[in-house]
Amino acid sequence: MGKIIGIANQKGGVGKTTTAINLAASFAALDLKTLLVDADPQANSTSGIGFDPREIENSVYESMVDGVPMDKIILPTEIQSLYLLPSHIDLVGAEVEMINLEKREEKMKKALATIKDDYDYIIIDCSPSLGLITVNALTAADSVIIPVQCEFFALEGLGKLLNTIKIIQARLNPELAIEGILLTMYDSRLRLSNQVVEEVRQHFQNMVFDTIIPRNIKLSESPSYGVPAIMHDSESKGSISYLNLAKEIVRKNSAPKS
Numbered sequence: 316m317g318k319i320i321g322i323a324n325q326k327g328g329v330g331k332t333t334t335a336i337n338l339a340a341s342f343a344a345l346d347l348k349t350l351l352v353d354a355d356p357q358a359n360s361t362s363g364i365g366f367d368p369r370e371i372e373n374s375v376y377e378s379m380v381d382g383v384p385m386d387k388i389i390l391p392t393e394i395q396s397l398y399l400l401p402s403h404i405d406l407v408g409a410e411v412e413m414i415n416l417e418k419r420e421e422k423m424k425k426a427l428a429t430i431k432d433d434y435d436y437i438i439i440d441c442s443p444s445l446g447l448i449t450v451n452a453l454t455a456a457d458s459v460i461i462p463v464q465c466e467f468f469a470l471e472g473l474g475k476l477l478n479t480i481k482i483i484q485a486r487l488n489p490e491l492a493i494e495g496i497l498l499t500m501y502d503s504r505l506r507l508s509n510q511v512v513e514e515v516r517q518h519f520q521n522m523v524f525d526t527i528i529p530r531n532i533k534l535s536e537s538p539s540y541g542v543p544a545i546m547h548d549s550e551s552k553g554s555i556s557y558l559n560l561a562k563e564i565v566r567k568n569s570a571p572k573s
Contacts, residue, residue: 317350317434318568319427320494321456323441323449326472329462330499332359333534335440337553338460340364340543341561343397347435350389353402354423354452360440361401364392365541368403376406379422379451380413385430394546398434410447419447420487424455445479453480454487458494463515465501465508465527470515494564499528526560529553 322335332355339351353360354375358368377383378400390399413419427437439452453459459480463469484491496519502508516523528534531553537544544554 317431317437318458319431319437319439319456320564321439321441321452321459322462323453323459323476324462324472325443325445325449325476326468327443329464330497330528331443331462332363332440333538334460334462334497334499334528334557335360335438336363336538337534337543337545337557338561338564339436339438340394340397340545341558342436342438342565343394344545344558345561345565346396347565348396348398348433350398350400350430350434350437351392352400352427352437352439352452354406354439354448355402355442356404356406356448357442358402358404358406359538361399361403362541363538364397364399364543366390366399366401368401371401371403374401374403374406375423376403376409378426380409385426386433389430393542406442406448413447420450420454423448423451424488427455445476450479450483450487453483453491456488456491458492460494460497462497462499462528463511464499465505465511467507467511469511470518493522494567495524496522497524497526497528497560501527501529503529524560524563526556526563528556528560531556 322331324331339349342349361368373383373388378385441449441452529552533548533551534544534553537547
């Protein structure tokens with residue numbers, strides 16, 4: 316059975332979509348069949364992996380609102396073992412259209428349940444908000460990764476997100492776990508970056524991944540080429556870091572439960 320991991324933080328600019336794309340690609344590079352779900356109306360995961368959102372006919376919107384089966388929507392990518400469930404701007408209207416639906420928070424969970432066993436990992440790129448689509452994603456997920464940038468306002472909003480996760484655990488998804496807090500945009504030359512790493516590790520201890528994602532030009536460039544960083548430059552620090560993160564998650568999930 317596949318594991319569903321949401322990538323969530325309502326604070327923008329923390330490397331959420333970069334993490335979703337590159338972690339999914341890294342799992343695929345490890346020969347793990349992986350589905351990237353773009354649950355953000357901005358559709359940056361869709362374009363960042365080589366698809367034009369304007370040309371997408373069916374997306375996660377049609378699955379959640381119209382009940383189109385997910386296996387009819389999923390697209391193969393240029394990377395073997397990596398597949399995409401695309402998004403487009405229509406997803407903006409989904410929250411309004413779903414407001415009166417019964418069990419509206421469980422639409423994504425119900426849809427993903429039909430294809431979950433076909434994949435080793437399913438990565439959901441959540442919208443940078445705590446609205447109904449993100450609630451759907453966290454209700455569907457087995458765990459959540461929280462990207463936190465190594466900058467001054469690193470912990471801003473993190474408490475609110477953790478509180479939202481607690482509410483979802485209590486009311487909608489008691490099995491939801493925190494896969495880990497991921498430090499991103501790290502620059503070892505800056506004292507502030509090192510202070511943020513120290514502070515986050517001190518506060519959250521074992522919840523923080525060992526792997527830290529550095530600031531890296533190849534990570535920034537690759538979306539403009541419509542490919543993950545591992546295809547743009549497999550030897551870059553960014554590519555190697557996300558591959559290490561994928562390996563860390565696989566090891567963690569393979570370890571016997573104590």
